[in-house]
Amino acid sequence: MTDLNQAARHAATAETRGKRTFSIVWVVPIVALLIGGWLAYKAISEKGPTITITFVSAEGLEAGKTKIKYRDVEVGEIERITLNEDISRVVVIAKLVKGSEKYLTDKSRFWVVRARIRGGSVSGLGTVLSGAYIAIDPDKTGKLTRTFTGLEVPPVVTLGQPGRHFRLSTDNLGSLDIGAPIYYRQIQVGQVVGYGFGADGREVDIQLFVEAPYHAWVTENTRFWNASGIDVSLNAQGLKVNTQSMVSIFSGGIAFDVPHGTQPGKEAADNAVFRLYPDRASIQEKIYTVRRSWMLLFDQSVRGLSVGAPVELHGIQVGKVVSLDLEYDAAMKDFYVPVIIAIEPERIRVSNGTDPKLSSDEKAEALLKWLVEERGLRAQLKTGSLLTGQLMVNLEFHPAAAKEKLAHRDGYPLVPTMPGSLEQLQESLTKITSRLEKVPFDELSADLRLVLQEARTTLQKIGGFAGTLSSETAPEMQATLVELQQTLETLQGTVGVELQKTLVELQKSVGQDSPLNYNAQKTLEELSLTLRSLRELTSTLEQQPQSIVFGKEKEKETRE
Incomplete structure (x- = not known):
């Protein structure tokens, strides 16, 4: 007991401490943590969208260097360039600035800007020194997306440019190309922005853009024609040479105007469709809707006669040649050339009456029967041009000719034919030669x-x-x-x-x-x-x- 008491007396008295206070040592890591969190939040909150663009080639593009620009302002940068799964296209992964999300729709367009020569103009010369970049044409009217297909050819017209789009239909493209100029009275007012096949694949659809305020001159009666190359015409006044510009000679071009004597009409709507005529002279021709098909049967050479050749009556065109073929008559054992012509009655102005007698098939048939049997209507081949040797069909009245009845062949009225002046001359020379051979x-x-x-x-x-x-x-x-x-x-x-x-x-x-x-x-x-x-x-x-x-x-x- 004594030892225990003694030990108790010598035991130390325990100190009682109060509540611990915050140490200043923790201030630095806490501040660093707050700054890091704020920086992380700022980086995440200010991070722009990441998009994917596919191209055919990555020519001129470099990851971490090539920029994405809108009106020469940087809005993004390429992060990585790879190939797709079937290695058919190049995949470009790029990051854009924050706030551009609403413009990334399926109507937005991307293309590579590099030095190009197109439509008589040079673009992208600045990239020769600075390098190529990707341009964006944003449009927030479509559906949001992050995947895009880049354009291989830069668009001629960007979104928001004032003006109006129109479409032209033609049989072939000719020398026209994207960027070809559009002229109005020899002043450039627009460009061709695209082309492709029509819905049926038989015609070419050309898209063009006319800048404001010139688009107001495109009306419902406006006609477009191909102004490519040089227009040369030879008439009674001499030789005439006409062209829109030197650019149109080499790269092609389109011009438009209202035909003489025609009212302009109302202003054409956006994406209105027009017909592209081959030259300026053709826009002056009236549009005829009524056609009557006749057949001509020739037993002579028709070399020089082609589809589209004019059919004239008293020197005035009243139709054109539609088709011509070579036919063998097994019964007669001879060859013939059936020629189908299309007569356009609206070309003939009627005086002293209102009924042209061609408004219906019955009246047209009766009139043709009277012209052939009573007036001696005959068809002949005539030289249309001594320089080219092209032939045309000439309709004339020969009352003294032998009477013939109006016949039909393959459903067409068959108009009698006569040898042309050249054939008659050859026949006369043949007769003279035969007679000379008989002289002793x-x-x-x-x-x-x-x-x-x-x-x-x-x-x-x-x-x-x-x-x-x-x-x-x-x-x-x-x-x-x-x-x-x-x-x-x-x-x-x-x-x-x-x-x-x-x-x-x-x-x-x-x-x-x-x-x-x-x-x-x-x-x-x-x-x-x-x-x-x-x-x-x-x-x-x-x-x-x-x-x-x-x-x-x-x-x-x-x-x-």
Whole structure:
């Protein structure tokens, strides 16, 4: 017990401590934790959306370097570039700035901006030094999405640009391309923004954009035509050359206007559809809706006649050629060329009446029957251009032609045909050649040789008589004059001085040196030259009797 009490006395007294206070050592980690949390929250709250864009190629793109821009303002950056599962396309993963989420819809467009030459203009030259970048054309009217397919060709018109879109339908695209200019009276007012096939695949659909305020000039009666290249026309006024600009010559172009004499009409709506005409002249042609098909049957060559060739009546176009084929008639054992033409009655203006007699098939049939059987309507092939050799169909009335009934073939009225002027000329030449072949030139040359021989003999006799006359007549005439002078001297005393003067003048007129004697000798010389020419002609005909028909043959050149 004593030991226990003693130990108790020596035991230490326990200290009683109060409640612990906050140590300043914890301030630093707590502040760091708060700052880190705030930075993390800020980073998360300010983080923009991550999108995926696919392209055919990643040319010019680099991860961590290539930017995404909108109107030259950076709105994002490429983080990673990979390939898709089938390695057919490039997948670009990019991060955009915060606040761009509402613009990432299925109507937004992305494309790579690099140096390009298109439609006669150069774009993206700034990327030669700075490098390519991805441009965005945002649109918040669509559905939100994070996956996009990039455009391989930059759009010509971006969203929000004032103006109006229109569509054109045509048979072929020609030299037109995206970016091709649109002209209104030779001033550029827009561009072609796209093209593709129509719904049926038979026509090409061209999309174009006309800038404001020029889009107001596109009305319901406006017509568009292909202004590519150079328009050359040759008419009675001479040669005319027209083009919209140098750009349209090389890259193509489209122009529009209202035809002369036509009211503009109301302003065309957005995405209105128009027809693209081949040239400016074609927009002036009226649109005809009524057509009557006739058939022509030719048994001659139709080389130069093509589909679309005009059909004229009195020099005015009333239709065009629709089709032509080659047909073999087994019964007749001969070849024919059936040509289908489309007559447009609306081209014919009717006077002194309101019924054109072509408003129905029955009336058109009756009128054609009367024209063929009573007026002698016939179809001929005629040369439309001497330069190109193109043919056309000419309808004319021939009352003196043999009467023919209006027939039908394959459901078409068959209009009788006649040979054209060229065919008639060839036929006439053929007949003349046939007749010339029947002429007996050998017999004619023999008879002609005999005639010429007799003519030569006769001319020789005439020459001898002329020589005798020249040598014998003059001396006898001189002797007669001497005797006459002697008689005059005898009668001088009785007749008088006047008679003597008269005789002297007579001597001067018929003397050896007189004009009469000189003219007689000159005439004989010319007759001698004529006889020499006749002898040469006779010799030529003996050697070349055919020269009387075909002319004298040229001397052949001496061979070396």
